[in-house]
Amino acid sequence: MKAGTRIRWTLALLLSLLVLPAAGGQARQADESGASRKCLLCHGKKGIVKTFLNEETVEAYVNPEKIRASVHNFLTCSECHSGFSAESHPSGQYKSRDQYRLRSSSICRRCHSADKIKNKAVHATLLKKEKLGVTPVCTNCHNAHSVTAASGGKIFSNEKQYCQSCHQHELSMKFRNEERMSLQVDLAALDSSAHGKLRCSDCHYGYSSEEHPEKRFRSRREYVIASSESCRRCHFDNYTKTLDSVHYSLLSHGNLKAPVCNDCHGSHQIAHISHGVKGGLITTQRCKRCHPAVYETYAKSVHGNALINEQNQDVPICIDCHTAHDIQNPMTMAYHEKIPQMCGNCHANPAVVGKYGLSTDVLKTYLEDFHGVTLGFYKKEREELYKPARPIAVCNDCHGTHNIVSTVSADPASVKKNLVKRCQKCHLDATEKFPSAWLFHYKPSLSKYPMIFFVNGIYRIFLPIMWAGLILQVLLHIWRYAVNR
Amino acid sequence: MNGEFRVKRKRIRRFSTYRVLEHWGIILTTMILFATGLCQRFWHLDLSQWFILKLGGIDNVRLIHRYTGLLFSLQLFSNVLVGILGVLRGRWQPSMFITKKDYEDAIHNIRYYFGFENQPAKCDRYDYMEKFEYWTILVGGILMIMTGVILWLPTLVTRILPGEFIPAAKALHSNEAMLIFLLNAVWHIYNSIFSPEAFPLDTSIFTGYISRERMIREHPLEYARMEGVAPEELEKNVPGETQSLKVGVPAK
Numbered sequence: 001m002k003a004g005t006r007i008r009w010t011l012a013l014l015l016s017l018l019v020l021p022a023a024g025g026q027a028r029q030a031d032e033s034g035a036s037r038k039c040l041l042c043h044g045k046k047g048i049v050k051t052f053l054n055e056e057t058v059e060a061y062v063n064p065e066k067i068r069a070s071v072h073n074f075l076t077c078s079e080c081h082s083g084f085s086a087e088s089h090p091s092g093q094y095k096s097r098d099q100y101r102l103r104s105s106s107i108c109r110r111c112h113s114a115d116k117i118k119n120k121a122v123h124a125t126l127l128k129k130e131k132l133g134v135t136p137v138c139t140n141c142h143n144a145h146s147v148t149a150a151s152g153g154k155i156f157s158n159e160k161q162y163c164q165s166c167h168q169h170e171l172s173m174k175f176r177n178e179e180r181m182s183l184q185v186d187l188a189a190l191d192s193s194a195h196g197k198l199r200c201s202d203c204h205y206g207y208s209s210e211e212h213p214e215k216r217f218r219s220r221r222e223y224v225i226a227s228s229e230s231c232r233r234c235h236f237d238n239y240t241k242t243l244d245s246v247h248y249s250l251l252s253h254g255n256l257k258a259p260v261c262n263d264c265h266g267s268h269q270i271a272h273i274s275h276g277v278k279g280g281l282i283t284t285q286r287c288k289r290c291h292p293a294v295y296e297t298y299a300k301s302v303h304g305n306a307l308i309n310e311q312n313q314d315v316p317i318c319i320d321c322h323t324a325h326d327i328q329n330p331m332t333m334a335y336h337e338k339i340p341q342m343c344g345n346c347h348a349n350p351a352v353v354g355k356y357g358l359s360t361d362v363l364k365t366y367l368e369d370f371h372g373v374t375l376g377f378y379k380k381e382r383e384e385l386y387k388p389a390r391p392i393a394v395c396n397d398c399h400g401t402h403n404i405v406s407t408v409s410a411d412p413a414s415v416k417k418n419l420v421k422r423c424q425k426c427h428l429d430a431t432e433k434f435p436s437a438w439l440f441h442y443k444p445s446l447s448k449y450p451m452i453f454f455v456n457g458i459y460r461i462f463l464p465i466m467w468a469g470l471i472l473q474v475l476l477h478i479w480r481y482a483v484n485r
Numbered sequence: 486m487n488g489e490f491r492v493k494r495k496r497i498r499r500f501s502t503y504r505v506l507e508h509w510g511i512i513l514t515t516m517i518l519f520a521t522g523l524c525q526r527f528w529h530l531d532l533s534q535w536f537i538l539k540l541g542g543i544d545n546v547r548l549i550h551r552y553t554g555l556l557f558s559l560q561l562f563s564n565v566l567v568g569i570l571g572v573l574r575g576r577w578q579p580s581m582f583i584t585k586k587d588y589e590d591a592i593h594n595i596r597y598y599f600g601f602e603n604q605p606a607k608c609d610r611y612d613y614m615e616k617f618e619y620w621t622i623l624v625g626g627i628l629m630i631m632t633g634v635i636l637w638l639p640t641l642v643t644r645i646l647p648g649e650f651i652p653a654a655k656a657l658h659s660n661e662a663m664l665i666f667l668l669n670a671v672w673h674i675y676n677s678i679f680s681p682e683a684f685p686l687d688t689s690i691f692t693g694y695i696s697r698e699r700m701i702r703e704h705p706l707e708y709a710r711m712e713g714v715a716p717e718e719l720e721k722n723v724p725g726e727t728q729s730l731k732v733g734v735p736a737k
Contacts, residue, residue, distance in 0.1 A: 370655075373528050377543035380534065387542055429640045436648030437639055444652075451653045459660035466664065470671045473614075476598035481681045483600075 038086040039077040040064050056097040066146035080107050101137045108138040122166075122212035141165045160187070162209050163200040179220040185268050194270045203230040221256050227267065228260035235261075241325035249329075259290065280307055280317045287318045297402040304402075314352050320345075337379045339394040340366055365441045366395070397422055496694040497708075507564065508690045514557040519666055521550040526659045551637055558630045561623070580610040583620065587613035609706040618673055625665045632658040 040062065042048060048060040067073060078084050094100040114130075117123040126136035141162075164187055171183035190196065201207050217223040232239035242248050242261070250258035264286045265271075271282070284307070288295035298304040298318075306312035321342050322328075328335050344363035346352040353360060366372045371393050378389035398419060399407075407415070419435040427434060444452035500508075524533035525546065537546050571577040590606035590613045597605050606612070611619070635642045635654035642650060677687040682699070689695040700708045709715060 373525075374543055377528070377534075377537060380538060381542040384538055385542060427640050431640070431644050433643040433646075433648050434640055437643060437651035438648070439652055444656075449649055449652070451649055452656050455653055455656040455660065459656075459664065463660070463664055463667070467667055467671070470668070474671070474675050476595070478681065480598045 035078060035086055036076045039084070052094050052096050052100065054096045058097055058100070062145050070145060070147045072145075072147055080104075082107070098137075101139055102135055104144065105136065105138045108142075112138075125214060140169075159199045159201060159209070160190075163207075173223075175217050175219050175223065177219045181220050181223065190268045193266075193268065194272045195268075202233075203227075205230065205233075219256075224262055225251070225256065225260050228262050231261040231265075238325045245325060245327040246329045247327060257290075263289075280313070283319055283324075284317050294402050301400070301402060301404045302406045303404060314346065314356075316346065333382060333389050333391065336391055336394060337375060337382075337389075339396055340372065340375070343395045359441060361443060362441045365439070365443065369438070393422065393426065497697060497700050497711075498693055499689045499695040499700075500693045502693065503567075505691060505693050507560065510560050511557075514553050514560060515665075515669070517553040518550060518557060519662075521546050521553065522659075522662055523666065525550070526662065551633070554630070554633050554637075557626070561626045561630065565623070578610070581616060581619055583613075583616055587616055607705045608703065610704055612703065614672075614676065618668065618676075621668055622665060625661050625668075628661050629658060629665070632661070 043060055043062045044064045046059070046061045050058050050060045052058070072080075083090055094103070114127055118127055122141075123136075130136055164185065167183055167185045168187065169184065172180045173183050174180050195203075206213055215223075217226065239261075247258045247260075251260065271279075273279070274282070284295065284298070284304075295304075299308055303315040306315045307317065322330065330336075340363060347358065348360050348363035350360050367376065375392040375394065378387075378392060381387040382389045396404075416432070416435060420430060420432050423430040423434055439449055439452075442448045444450070444456065446453060520536070521540075524530075524536045525543075527533050528537070537543055540546050540549065568577075568581070572579045586609075590608060593602060593606040594613075596602045632654040635646075635650060636658060639651045677683055677690075678685065680687075682702070689699075695704075697708075
């Protein structure tokens with residue numbers, strides 16, 4: 001070691017006199033000492049394998065290129081591998097690879113003392129653990145022979161590998177409330193996720209091979225909520241939508257149980273968007289975590305049953321009505337007024353409901369009837385005249401919300417009985433004949449509601465005849481008047 | 486109304502003040518009913534929506550429509566009641582009843598329009614067109630009132646009648662409204678404003694008076710009865726300006 005340093009300093013002095021700016025660079029060009037070159041004669045070739053007592057092996061190959069580019073290029077092999085030289089090559093006996101790595105770390109610490117490295121958060125954490133008896137292994141993160149300058153190029157081919165060098169292990173993080181969270185990241189799962197191509201620091205900003213700030217959160221939940229802020233860097237549109245949602249409203253009122261991005265989407269295993277049945281099922285399961293009772297009701301409904309048991313892709317899942325990001329409070333009038341359109345998205349679309357033999361007139365017949373017209377005007381009045389609207393019966397008032405059953409299989413008597421009850425909510429003195437004032441989405445015809453069919457039919461014939469007769473009389477009158485003159 | 490009318494210059498009293506006021510009442514109520522009713526029937530039109538919001542919303546429009554309907558009903562009932570009582574007490578002729586002559590007059594006039602007759606039909610106090618209009622509005626009005634009540638009180642009605650009567654009443658109400666509206670818009674407006682004989686306005690229902698010329702032309706039988714002469718003599722013998730006339734009872 002002493003000899004190498006002397007050569008370095010002598011050369012540096014000589015060269016700096018000639019070309020001052022190149023001094024540093026030239027100093028680094030310190031030739032591999034004769035000893036090192038000799039080592040590389042054998043270790044520069046692949047094939048040498050060291051076997052530990054527990055049968056573990058390690059390749060004793062050293063890439064000459066890499067060691068020349070490393071920050072340790074001025075060192076001779078024996079400065080770290082003390083006891084080894086061209087003359088002496090003791091065969092050390094180590095129990096295992098881990099034991100060997102542990103011992104190697106103590107060599108690093110000869111120069112890189114605890115005092116020198118403790119300023120970096122990642123080291124400080126490791127040093128704390130060391131006091132508790134967990135000795136850090138330098139080569140877990142820093143490569144042995146290809147160590148590059150901290151400010152220089154990366155040791156690893158990509159950032160993910162660098163982070164993985166620690167985070168593949170069972171690390172954990174402790175929160176101020178003594179909760180713990182694993183920091184182990186499953187690389188395979190991460191790579192196959194929708195974010196497989198992202199770098200760790202794309203989400204964990206502020207972290208890099210140089211920076212590893214220690215963050216102290218009160219609780220695991222607070223950490224999760226804070227992490228969700230990362231999503232907005234790319235998903236600004238959806239992030240902004242969530243600010244209008246009922247979930248964000250809960251959160252802003254201090255309810256930390258309110259879901260944030262990662263609660264539904266996950267963190268390292270974010271799924272690719274799936275429009276299939278599987279995606280639909282997964283989505284409903286996500287909502288189920290917080291809304292289990294609603295899910296159970298939905299699962300028994302005509303929609304839920306078809307999704308879960310028949311893998312039907314036409315049925316609505318939670319987000320089809322409630323939306324995914326800007327979820328509104330369904331108890332508001334604005335939401336109530338949107339319901340017919342919501343149901344109509346499928347039930348007025350022949351491409352969706354046609355194959356089930358369902359009528360697509362349901363939306364039109366509702367909107368053109370008393371309730372639909374009133375609803376439309378109440379909406380306009382609320383928006384334009386700021387008039388508080390009364391709730392008007394919409395689809396779910398008669399058909400149910402999450403518990404919608406098929407009208408085909410339902411018992412007509414029970415449907416009617418339930419209907420009277422619903423009518424009585426607004427029409428207090430309604431009797432059991434009252435619900436039949438509603439035509440149940442049917443258009444009057446000879447077989448259905450003939451009375452209305454005939455009234456309309458008579459006028460449809462009579463009105464044009466009368467209209468034509470009167471016009472004719474007027475025209476004849478004018479004509480005769482003109483002739484007389 | 487003692488049956489004595491003085492002929493002022495060339496004018497003859499045709500309608501009493503009561504009838505003039507009654508007509509004004511009908512104009513006002515039907516205008517309001519049509520405005521607030523048609524915008525409900527054609528709710529999807531921008532104009533209707535604008536109008537309904539101007540009136541403060543659909544609830545207001547329905548309220549105005551219903552109470553104006555109540556007012557219209559009162560006018561209609563009083564018209565019928567006054568008419569029946571007047572005829573029963575022998576004060577007025579039942580001049581508004583449709584008779585066989587009205588059918589003959591209608592056929593006569595069609596023949597006249599086509600040139601098969603030289604003269605138009607000679608009509609009495611009300612010609613067949615006026616009668617047609619009156620009865621259409623009267624019968625239509627009664628239908629409107631009946632169906633309107635059903636629509637106003639659906640829960641009460643369904644205590645007795647089946648629920649289907651509500652949408653049927655709605656269909657009838659809006660269809661009948663269209664019939665009356667078209668009748669008024671085409672027929673009545675033409676006859677009292679745009680007809681070459683009335684243009685620019687037949688003022689008799691507002692002033693209560695009609696000119697002698699029009700009386701002779703349009704209601705020759707009534708005028709002849711007033712004069713106490715045969716209808717055929719009217720054309721030859723037009724009475725002088727200041728002559729006092731014993732006018733026939735202005736029935737209905």
